[in-house]
Amino acid sequence: MILGNQVEWALHCCVILASQPKESYVATKYLAEFHGVPKEYLSKALQALSNAGIIEGTLGPRGGYRLAKPANRISFLSVVEAVEGTSSTFVCKEIRENNPCLKKKDRPSAVCAIAKAMYKADEAWRKELRSVSISAVSEELTAKLPADLLKATEAWFSERV
Amino acid sequence: MILGNQVEWALHCCVILASQPKESYVATKYLAEFHGVPKEYLSKALQALSNAGIIEGTLGPRGGYRLAKPANRISFLSVVEAVEGTSSTFVCKEIRENNPCLKKKDRPSAVCAIAKAMYKADEAWRKELRSVSISAVSEELTAKLPADLLKATEAWFSERV
DNA sequence: ATAATAAGGATATATAATATCCTTAATAAA
């Protein structure tokens, strides 16, 4: 069970957008070039973020994406769920219903105890992701980044807006 | 990101094995028939459990599998990891290293803050799974099961040992 | 001896992840 690459791309893009000047848009082209990922495929992830109301896009020259709300109100979970969906990492196939001893009168029963435990673990994962914001990680990232690299990166994007 | 069906099968099989009389083996054939899943494919999951030391198999007529240790010492996590592997659900592809402004002198740096947050969520998921034992869920399952169904199920397996 | 079984290698099939291509409508700038 492994998350798709688009989750990582989406999170990094949100962090970049969080570091941009207010109101300015960054085109998919540059987000893709900067991260070294395929533009057309990254575009799908950004569309998912846009549909989820996390970022907003505008058309035409100078178009692109920007955050749709403050970075401190964007959780990791919302980004992950925008890209991967909201359904649980565990899908119960109800194989206990294949028990050959089972009579029709016995069904349906409450949620399977195995599924319940798996759902609880899934929720623990989501709770942790819910507690992390794009702004918090953005601050941590920039704090650790060498000052000159930070400056060069800011310049790289400002030249392309 | 979704867990494979083998995880569910493996957990259900462990619960069944936990309810069997001491020392007795249950053949893959019956575990597959009981759960309504393909025998040959289930066999792969059981082999994984066997390699992980969770269950043990024996050959020949009356052969099959039994738990290799007490059910209260078998965690959900060990079963999940036996089947799905131990690597994190998030794989960091280090796309920050594709930053065109990055100079060679800057690398390598500490773990990416995004990856760190994702790893933490992964660990929260595992921690929850680690806290659940096969015996605890087995007890919960049997407690909820109608008495006659429980009896019929026990009889079904005892006829096949 | 014989039949039953786990173990596991090899391979096939189905499903999902990854990636590209193309059209459309909107927008800014020339």
Add this chain to the structure above:
DNA sequence: TTTATTAAGGATATTATATATCCTTATTAT
């Protein structure tokens, strides 16, 4: 008004993974 640029998203191709089956081997109880 014209042109270039862009998000949006449909369609399709490619690759990787999950699912499933088949087969051989060594072991064991009867």
